[in-house]
Amino acid sequence: MQRPINLILSVTLMLACASGVADGRPAGNPASAAAGQGKWQGREWTKYPLLTPMMGRGGDRAVAKLAVKNLQPAELEVFAAEGPVDRLRRQIPVTPEGTQIEAVTPKIGNYHWVSAREEAEGKVTVASTTYFFGNPGAAPTALLLKPKYELEIIPQPLPREHGAYRESDKWKFLLRFNGQPLANKELKLETEFGTKTAFTSDAQGMVTVLFPLDFKPADPAKAHDHHMGPRKGKFVLAAEHDEGGTHYLTAFNYAYSPDATTGKNLLAGAGFGVFGMLLAAPLLRRKKANNKNSVKGA
Amino acid sequence: MFKSIFPTLGRFRLFIQIAMLLLTVYGSNVVGFYMAEKISNALPALSCAFDQQNGSYCVLIPTQHQLHHRVGEALVKAQQFTFQMVLPLLFTLLTFFTFFVVLSKVFCGWICPLGTIQELINKLGRRLNLPLRRFEDGSVSKVRPVKWLVLIVLVLALPLLAGLGVTPHATGDAYCQVCPSRLATTLLTANTEQLAIRTGSTLDFVFGAIANTLFGFILVAALAVRQPFCRICPMLSFNATFQRLSPMRLVKKQHDKCDKCGICAKACPMDIHEIAREHGSKAFHEDCTLCGRCVEFCPDDDVIQMKWGPIALFSSSREYYKRRMKGEMPDGTIKAAAVSRKPESGVENA
Numbered sequence: 001m002q003r004p005i006n007l008i009l010s011v012t013l014m015l016a017c018a019s020g021v022a023d024g025r026p027a028g029n030p031a032s033a034a035a036g037q038g039k040w041q042g043r044e045w046t047k048y049p050l051l052t053p054m055m056g057r058g059g060d061r062a063v064a065k066l067a068v069k070n071l072q073p074a075e076l077e078v079f080a081a082e083g084p085v086d087r088l089r090r091q092i093p094v095t096p097e098g099t100q101i102e103a104v105t106p107k108i109g110n111y112h113w114v115s116a117r118e119e120a121e122g123k124v125t126v127a128s129t130t131y132f133f134g135n136p137g138a139a140p141t142a143l144l145l146k147p148k149y150e151l152e153i154i155p156q157p158l159p160r161e162h163g164a165y166r167e168s169d170k171w172k173f174l175l176r177f178n179g180q181p182l183a184n185k186e187l188k189l190e191t192e193f194g195t196k197t198a199f200t201s202d203a204q205g206m207v208t209v210l211f212p213l214d215f216k217p218a219d220p221a222k223a224h225d226h227h228m229g230p231r232k233g234k235f236v237l238a239a240e241h242d243e244g245g246t247h248y249l250t251a252f253n254y255a256y257s258p259d260a261t262t263g264k265n266l267l268a269g270a271g272f273g274v275f276g277m278l279l280a281a282p283l284l285r286r287k288k289a290n291n292k293n294s295v296k297g298a
Numbered sequence: 299m300f301k302s303i304f305p306t307l308g309r310f311r312l313f314i315q316i317a318m319l320l321l322t323v324y325g326s327n328v329v330g331f332y333m334a335e336k337i338s339n340a341l342p343a344l345s346c347a348f349d350q351q352n353g354s355y356c357v358l359i360p361t362q363h364q365l366h367h368r369v370g371e372a373l374v375k376a377q378q379f380t381f382q383m384v385l386p387l388l389f390t391l392l393t394f395f396t397f398f399v400v401l402s403k404v405f406c407g408w409i410c411p412l413g414t415i416q417e418l419i420n421k422l423g424r425r426l427n428l429p430l431r432r433f434e435d436g437s438v439s440k441v442r443p444v445k446w447l448v449l450i451v452l453v454l455a456l457p458l459l460a461g462l463g464v465t466p467h468a469t470g471d472a473y474c475q476v477c478p479s480r481l482a483t484t485l486l487t488a489n490t491e492q493l494a495i496r497t498g499s500t501l502d503f504v505f506g507a508i509a510n511t512l513f514g515f516i517l518v519a520a521l522a523v524r525q526p527f528c529r530i531c532p533m534l535s536f537n538a539t540f541q542r543l544s545p546m547r548l549v550k551k552q553h554d555k556c557d558k559c560g561i562c563a564k565a566c567p568m569d570i571h572e573i574a575r576e577h578g579s580k581a582f583h584e585d586c587t588l589c590g591r592c593v594e595f596c597p598d599d600d601v602i603q604m605k606w607g608p609i610a611l612f613s614s615s616r617e618y619y620k621r622r623m624k625g626e627m628p629d630g631t632i633k634a635a636a637v638s639r640k641p642e643s644g645v646e647n648a
Contacts, residue, residue, distance in 0.1 A: 110334070139332035161333045162347055264494035272507045273481075273493065276514025283522040286429045 046190045048238045048251040049127035051076070051114055054098045062106045064131055065098040066114060071127050073116035080104035080112050081143040103133040111140035111158065117149060124150060126250045130158060147179045151241050151248040153187065156206065164230065165256035167213045174205050175239055177248070181205025185239060191256070192234040209237065215258045230257040306622055307590050307612055311407070315414040318343075322411045323483050325353015340394040342537050343410035344479035351487045357394060358473055358533060362457040366470035370461015395543075402544035403537045406528065407587030412479040413528055416520040417567070423521035424631050431522045432629070433529075433569040441529050442585060449532035452476065468501045475505035478513040478527055524567035524630065528587065538584040545607035548588060550581035553601045562602060565595035565628035573602075595619060595628040 049071035053064055066076065075091045076099050082088075083104030092099055094116070103109040115128040126149045130140070144154050154174040159165055175182045187207045188198045193214040201207045215233060236253040304310035321328070321337070322345035329335055337354040339347075347355045397405070406413055424430070433441060456472035459465040474480060484492040495506030512527075519526040528534055541547070556574055563574040568585045573592050576583075581602075588604065596602045596614030603613045625633055 137334060139330060139334040141330070141332070141335075157331050160331055160350075163350060260491040261494060263496055263498050264491070265497050266490055266494040268497070268503075269490075269493040269495040269506060269510050272495065272510035273514035273517075276511035276516075277518045278514075279511070280515045280518035280522075283431055283519050284428055 045192045045194065045234075046070070046236050048188075048190065048236045048249075048253075049116070049118075049125055050234075050236060050251070050253045051116060051127050051129040052234065052253070053131065062103040062133055062135065063100060064102075064133070065100050066129075066131070067098050068094055068116055068127070071116055071118050071125060073118045073127075075116070076101065077115045077117070077148075078102075078112055079115070079143060079146070079148060080109050081138040081140050083109055101131065103135055104137075105135075107135055108137055109133055109135050110137035110161075111143060113140075113143055113148070115148060122245060123247045123249070126151065126248075128153070128250070128252045129254055130155075132161070149250065150243075151177050151182075151239060151250040153237050153239055153250055153252040155252070155254075164232075165211055165235070165254065167211050167215060167256065167259040167262075169211050169256075170208050171211070173207045173209060173237060173252070175201045175207055176205050177241055177243065182239075182241065185241065188238045190236050190238070211235070211256050213259060215262070232257055306618075306625075307594050308622070308626070311590065314408050315417065318409040319411045319414045321353045322409070323349060323353075323486050324351045326351045329353045338393060338397060340397075341409075342394070342398050342405040342533065344412045344477065344483075344531070344533055345410075346474075346477070346480045346483045348474070348480050348492055349483040349487055350489070352483065356479070356533070358453055358477075358536065359471070362453055362471045362473060365454060365457040366461040368461075370458045370463075374462055395540075398537070398540055399544050400546065402546035403534075403541055403586060403588045404546060406531075406534055406537060407589035410479075410528075410533070412482055412531075413525065413587065415482050416516065416525050416527060419517065419520035420522075420524050420567075420630060426521070428521050430524070430629055430631070432524075435571045438529075438569045438571070444530040445532060445535040445538075448473070448530055449535040453532045453536070466501055468499065468505065472505075473532060476509040476512060478509070478516050481509065481513045524569075525587075528568065529585070534585065534587070541582070541584070541586075542579075545605075546588065547605055548582040548586055548592070549603045549605050550577045551601050552577040553598060555598060556601070559597070561628050562592035562596050565591040567591060567630070591628075594622050 047070060050067075050069040052067050052069065054067050068076070073094055075093050078090045078092060078101050080088050080090075080103075087104050092101055101112070101114060103112065110132055112131045112133065113128065114131055115126055118125045128148075140158060144156070144158065152175070154176065156172045156174050159171075165171055173187065175185055175187060181201070181203075182205050183201055183203045185201045185205075186198050187201060187209070188196070189209060189212075190196050191212060191214055193216060195212040195214045197212065199207045199209055215231065232255040234253060235256050236251050238249065238251040240250075241248045304313065322341075322343065325337070326335075329337055333339055333355070336352075339355040339360060340357040341354040342357055344358075345352055345354045345356050347359050401409075452473040456465055456469040460467055460470040460472075468475070480492050484490075493510065495510065496502035516527045550573065556577075560571075560574040563569075563571045566573055567589060568583075568587060570583045570585050570592075572583050573581055573586075590604050590612060593602045593604055593612055593614050597616055597619040599615050600610075600613045604611045623633075627633065
């Protein structure tokens with residue numbers, strides 16, 4: 001049995017598993033999925049600046065297009081975690097039809113930090129987001145902590161590849177100014193479904209954000225196709241700070257998903273688990289003593 | 299010093315298993331949070347990516363993912379399958395083989411978290427004096443093809459067909475949908491999300507029902523049957539496909555006493571009866587998980603060995619066998635309990 005099957009499977013498995021190792025993760029940004037999923041698309045749900053992925057990348061996993069809202073920057077800055085030195089921090093001119101960004105190289109680099117900065121009349125405004133390209137690449141820990149602008153909201157950590165911010169989850173963010181933690185500062189959260197709330201940073205500048213339960217009921221026809229990715233909603237976190245006569249505003253926007261229990265039934269799951277246990281229960285009974293291998297007196 | 303801490307290979311393996319269980323289930327707290335920080339995203343063991351605290355990813359996840367999203371979709375679009383595409387795949391293949399070539403199916407017998415969980419449950423069964431059921435020669439040969447069927451259908455064919463658009467997207471990770479390790483490892487992190495069944499579509503519900511029923515069955519069956527899921531696990535067949543490529547292997551010499559003895563077969567948690575009657579490469583069976591119990595319980599010097607290339611890592615010996623038998627019977631029965639249970643006759647046929 002083993003050898004013929006081995007022969008048939010070897011090449012298939014080697015290729016399949018190798019390609020999996022190369023890129024065993026979904027491409028794209030959670031926020032890009034959000035771009036086309038909500039009825040709320042196009043509606044002004046926040047006054048804070050946003051960088052939102054636009055749908056349609058033409059199948060190219062190393063390219064994405066971002067739209068800038070509530071801000072008029074001249075360029076986007078794209079930060080990569082690794083790659084050629086001259087491409088670790090790139091400036092891309094903003095275009096009205098959407099600004100195209102690329103992975104640090106076509107085959108390397110997953111998490112990228114994208115920002116837009118505008119300075120005018122004693123006010124500095126920064127919008128930031130992250131974009132995940134489906135390439136192998138370094139973890140974003142150092143990329144996130146690297147100082148980029150004056151006032152910053154830094155995810156600690158970002159959801160990993162198969163994870164997501166979700167309703168009723170708590171996630172931490174670091175608030176800092178010129179590289180120093182900002183204590184007792186208000187961080188505002190706004191979601192595309194209408195929630196507006198605020199949280200306060202602790203002495204280390206850390207803010208624990210509780211994502212609200214505010215997703216609207218999904219279109220029944222699309223609600224449960226989790227294989228196309230979970231539903232996404234947009235959110236923005238914003239903080240403001242005055243220093244040296246300048247007003248600083250920074251915003252970080254990304255996507256979040258419905259609560260983990262949405263569309264699931266725990267009771268049914270436990271029920272089938274118990275059913276399986278009952279099916280196996282006869283295995284625990286001792287056989288009659290007339291079996292020569294059975295235990296006498298058991 | 300080492301021998302005083304680990305007097306037997308079994309004790310050493312249990313230590314490794316517990317350490318690997320902690321690493322594969324909770325390891326992100328040590329190795330890092332993001333995928334790039336994992337030990338590997340192609341580990342030859344059921345280290346589940348649905349567990350948000352794990353330290354590595356099972357190779358079956360990217361395998362299904364690639365067949366679904368890359369190979370299947372590329373075939374649909376009739377895109378060119380160029381050397382440029384294959385080359386990075388060949389490089390990354392080395393990642394998998396870096397692990398596999400060194401340790402081979404040790405990943406099954408020493409590292410897989412689900413294997414360890416089943417083994418611990420069976421130890422509990424022995425402690426509780428529950429009957430032990432074994433697969434006899436005839437019945438075990440009926441079970442063995444199932445693992446190949448699971449690999450071919452759930453890991454390879456259905457994800458590929460999903461990518462081709464033939465089967466629903468829900469079959470794109472068909473094996474993960476029914477994998478008991480997904481439930482076991484997430485529940486160990488106090489996360490009940492995976493235990494809950496999706497109710498949105500009939501197919502999702504059916505997958506969930508099968509997964510949970512299988513999980514419940516294994517939890518209880520493991521009290522009486524050694525390694526019940528391993529026998530149909532696609533990771534075992536996946537690893538069996540490559541087992542001859544690794545220098546890590548089981549070696550058995552021909553010996554006159556073997557036909558009458560058979561203790562090694564009794565010790566085998568996978569009920570590989572061939573280990574008692576075969577020798578040479580045939581003794582290293584496709585179901586072998588390289589746990590080493592047959593080597594431990596072989597009463598003759600150097601008849602069975604675990605070898606890495608020319609290096610004998612562990613060899614059977616009369617002296618070791620006597621020491622090993624003081625604490626445990628070949629079938630795993632604890633000696634103290636065995637006294638009252640007549641352990642040699644305490645085994646029932648499955």
